[in-house]
Amino acid sequence: MLILVVNCGSSSVKYDLLDAEKESSLCRGAVTRIGEEASELIYEVNGKGKIEKKVVCADHHQAIEIVRDALTDPEGGVLSDVNEVVGVGHRVVHGGEEFSASTLIDADVIKSIEKFSELAPLHNPPSLEGIKGCMESFKDAPQVAVFDTAFHHSMEEHVFHYGIPYEYYKKYGIRKYGFHGTSHRYVSGKAAELLFRPLEELNLITVHLGNGCSMAAVSGGKSIDTSMGFTPLEGLLMGTRCGDIDPAVVTFLVHREGLSVDEVNDLLNKKSGLLGLSGVSNDMRDILKAIDEGNEKARLAYNVFMYRIKKYIGAYAAVLGKVDAVVFTAGIGENEPRIKDDMEEELRPFLGGGTEFLTISTNEELLIAKDAREIITEKINK
């Protein structure tokens, strides 16, 4: 069963065509610089090299047409007919409090995704465009939404509430939602496979360290706490995001630096984290290189990054009671063994010998394709 997985960002559409049974990718690529003068289509057909083309692409809707045409192109495409795509799985960032699992998209689901655009203004609107585009370009294929927030739906009330007047929860839905749910769910399942134990029996701490960083405490396959919050800004130090901070810093900067609220928001999301502290880069590879060259601020940024992870592992160990494994994943987590090794060395005396430290490659696209296959198969069999 061929499933197209679509991930719409603010100016890009990433896609991956997967065989959901064989769990393999046939072709993956991206339309980037959407809305700019020269947009680009980059894709890679399994086993063949990368192809890059300049394209004209005004919006996400048009980007989907470009993807469809590339997939069915008689020369470089992998499909002879668009109907070979049996279903489309969409990564949607925010499903609010409504979605605890992936779901078949209908008019009501579209309305809900629209409603939650207020909570994810940079992410949900492009996803909606992508969904609407796919409903036209792949009109016979059922569309499935897979939410970043859904896995954390299992958090209890006392975990997700902030200590602000209750009315703002009721009025605007201000609470912790958590993100990267598909990645935390995927590596949790993989950890169970690697440990040859049922997921239902395991207590895991999953550590997703990519451009964005987040952690989850996972008990019996359910997320019971996670470090990102109302937005992805909370929690760990990230490439350019500050993570946990005293909210009074915001008001202080507004008053003392004369910054607007939007400017402070920009500062905390795009100019902070590893980049802001080190002044070197948001990329961990550059930070590690600078440390080796004796750069003190890069060392400080690394130490802050590591300390936060350690602190959250300690907190989640207290919450879980026992920890069967700490799992590292995503760009930094998968590629930089120093992080896992340093953390293991520091935490081994605290966690004891029973805790495994694992590195597992995340594969959100595959989980989205598998969810879509399951939901579509159920629909067909009804």
Ligand code: AMP
């Ligand atoms: P992701 O968001 O999962 O794609 O992760 C992207 C981040 O992974 C980049 O910003 C890099 O900081 C980091 N990264 C990728 N490769 C390496 C590597 N070999 N060593 C350390 N960090 C890496």
